[in-house]
Amino acid sequence: MEATPRLVASDIDGTLLRDDRTLSAHTAAVLARLSARGTPVVLVTGRPIRWLKLVYDQLAEPLPAVCANGAVVYDPVNDEVLRADPLAPELLAEVARRLRAEVPGVSFAVEIVDSRQMRHEVHYPLRWDADEAAIRAVETPEELHSLPAVKLLARTEGQQDPDRFTELVAGALAGLAEATHSSHSGLVEISAAGVTKAAGLAWYCHRIGVAASQVLAFGDMPNDVPLLTWAGRGVAVANAHPAVLAIADEVTSANSADGVATYLEKVFGAD
Structure with missing residues (x-):
């Protein structure tokens, strides 16, 4: 990835959140600045919809989410499921x-x-x-x-x-x-079969006209491997599982040290 990313996608637990499941004020501010400048930020998580409020309460505004490891694409503004891929x-x-x-x-x-x-x-x-x-x-x-x-x-x-x-x-x-x-x-x-974080985000990106090569993604656990390998740039936090560290394009600092926010400021600037 050479150009500035057009979309940022991040896992939540162990990546965006600290170990106590809180979002730092620094990280919340960085995400808010990205959204304000028109760069979409998408949460890509194994969490169900019902667990997202705990995150949204810590953000300046709710962010679209790919939930349940890619099986659900959710619009929190309208409380609407845009797509679901369940097991029959x-x-x-x-x-x-x-x-x-x-x-x-x-x-x-x-x-x-x-x-x-x-x-x-x-x-x-x-x-x-x-x-x-x-x-x-x-x-x-x-x-x-x-x-x-x-x-x-x-x-x-x-x-x-x-x-x-x-x-x-x-x-x-x-x-x-x-x-x-x-x-x-x-x-x-x-x-x-075929339902992964990567597949769910790919559907969302196609919907808004963003290519995989234009996506910057962050993760920490094996369920993030498809996401990080699909994205134009896949970044692991330092506390990530060995399988994630092995495939990541880059490694940022740990979730406890605002690794996602630190990397985003490096890419987009601190102001």
């Missing part, structure tokens, strides 16, 4: 069947209604989202698979290494669905 119920059932056979003790949750709601098996271990009203347990596998889902989540208490667990899941689902991860807790995120 019959595909969900087949994915779950294969994984139950391959991974004893696996448990599932699904992101439904364009990721505004979540349903989970009773024994699925919830984390920091446990108290949300949009989340509830289901009694049967049939209920879990009854609606299209933009993401299927798989956990197992017996699998501690997230990279190895993701490889196991991806092998079982080869050709059927996409498997990736963005946490250190052994959570695997499953999307429909």
Whole structure:
């Protein structure tokens, strides 16, 4: 990438946000300046729509988002889903069947209604989202698979290494669905075949007339690899997963040190 980027895309957790899930005033100000000068900034995240408010509350204005690892493209100004690529119920059932056979003790949750709601098996271990009203347990596998889902989540208490667990899941689902991860807790995120952060952002960029070569993207985890390899320039934060550091065009400072904002000021200027 030689010219100034026409669009900036950034992952949220571990990249734009600090480890306590807060956005620094410095980073918020840099993003606001970019938007004011007419450079689109897009959040590209594994998060569901219902978790975006925690970020929007820290920004000068809400930014468009590619959510659920590319399965949902969201316009926050109009609270409108522009595009969704869910797993169909019959595909969900087949994915779950294969994984139950391959991974004893696996448990599932699904992101439904364009990721505004979540349903989970009773024994699925919830984390920091446990108290949300949009989340509830289901009694049967049939209920879990009854609606299209933009993401299927798989956990197992017996699998501690997230990279190895993701490889196991991806092998079982080869050709059927996409498997990736963005946490250190052994959570695997499953999307429909071909659905990635890169695919979701590519659709959005085509819509507004921006080429991949004109995109500057930031990320930190394996679910960001397609995004960073697709973009004209892919930048990893210093705290990134080894797989991301290996493919990035450049590395900026860590999320805890405003790495994204620092790099953007280098490219666009500090004023």
